[in-house]
């Protein structure tokens with residue numbers, strides 16, 4: 001029985017993880033689950049699956065939770081979550097909350113020598129060097145990627161020697177606006193941007209996919225997960241999302257991982273690693289009916305967020321923290337219809353030039369820079385645009 005803690009239990013990755021745990025209930029037991037605001041959903045899951053510990057990050061939601069009943073212990077505040085992660089008995093942390101709020105919990109689980117199934121890419125974008133340094137001090141801890149691209153690369157690299165890797169190829173669906181002209185992109189609505197052709201995901205990552213910032217965040221995530229140089233990370237648009245990513249080796253061989261676009265598979269692999277669960281209930285991939293697969297270079301003029309992410313990643317130090325925080329606020333402003341879709345990269349670009357690069361930031365500095373960037377964009381977005 002693997003004991004599991006799920007952060008972001010009420011989101012899209014949380015739903016898929018819990019569906020798998022229901023199916024394999026003899027193998028996995030949830031011992032802790034967390035949400036931001038979705039209290040009744042969390043309590044229903046806890047009552048169904050007998051989860052003893054619940055965490056509600058949002059303070060008003062926590063206060064309102066007192067009106068509902070549950071057998072579980074319920075806590076709020078970052079301090080109590082970190083205490084729980086440091087002291088609880090669990091084997092695997094599923095980090096599936098959205099945003100760089102995940103950084104502190106992930107660092108705490110590493111300190112407790114736990115295995116982390118990481119969906120929450122913003123953590124690695126904002127504080128990747130901190131995660132990597134801490135993993136070196138805690139070799140019993142490890143990160144298993146949940147993002148489908150990174151799970152694919154992780155699978156392609158099994159048994160391979162790192163020095164024989166030439167390039168990592170991240171595939172991108174190209175999002176909803178792959179074929180839209182720059183002129184048409186000026187009038188993209190929130191509803192348009194929340195529709196993804198292949199994947200059913202939470203709001204923030206769906207907007208990130210539409211702007212291709214999601215791929216940019218994944219480039220930085222790949223740099224930390226696979227300890228490679230930015231020049232070794234290539235992005236290719238593959239609209240069918242069948243090849244989830246590939247590794248190119250020094251002898252020019254490619255190994256790619258493929259399957260239906262369904263997050264259940266990489267989540268399941270992270271749960272069952274190093275083995276694989278039998279997933280007969282999912283739609284299989286039939287190569288005889290697949291037809292042709294397309295590949296094309298990303299258009300960095302129409303999708304400047306990808307270019308900005310490469311720029312911030314190569315600059316390093318505090319730049320990815322600024323990129324991530326500016327993007328989180330810009331996406332939120334777009335979702336609230338306060339800015340246009342094409343304003344998102346403008347705000348990120350402005351933040352990257354506004355904040356000087358701070359060398360080798362420690363955790364306190366990362367949190368400070370993250371906070372300052374958020375305040376800067378919230379207070380100045382109208383002037384910047």
Ligand SMILES: NC(=O)c1ccc[n+]([C@@H]2O[C@H](COP(=O)([O-])OP(=O)(O)OC[C@H]3O[C@@H](n4cnc5c(N)ncnc54)[C@H](OP(=O)(O)O)[C@@H]3O)[C@@H](O)[C@H]2O)c1
Pocket residue numbers: 007008009010011012013014034035036037038057058095096097098099101119120121122146147148199200201202203204205263
């Ligand atoms: N969805 C996918 O297919 C997919 C694929 C690859 C990677 N990822 C990554 O996985 C992460 C989660 O994505 P998602 O699509 O599952 O997002 P989502 O559906 O929006 O769910 C996010 C979860 O995080 C919780 N949360 C939000 N803000 C929080 C805060 N401040 N403190 C604590 N918890 C908070 C949410 O609680 P509430 O219910 O209260 O909002 C919810 O449980 C993201 O980093 C995303 O990039 C997702």
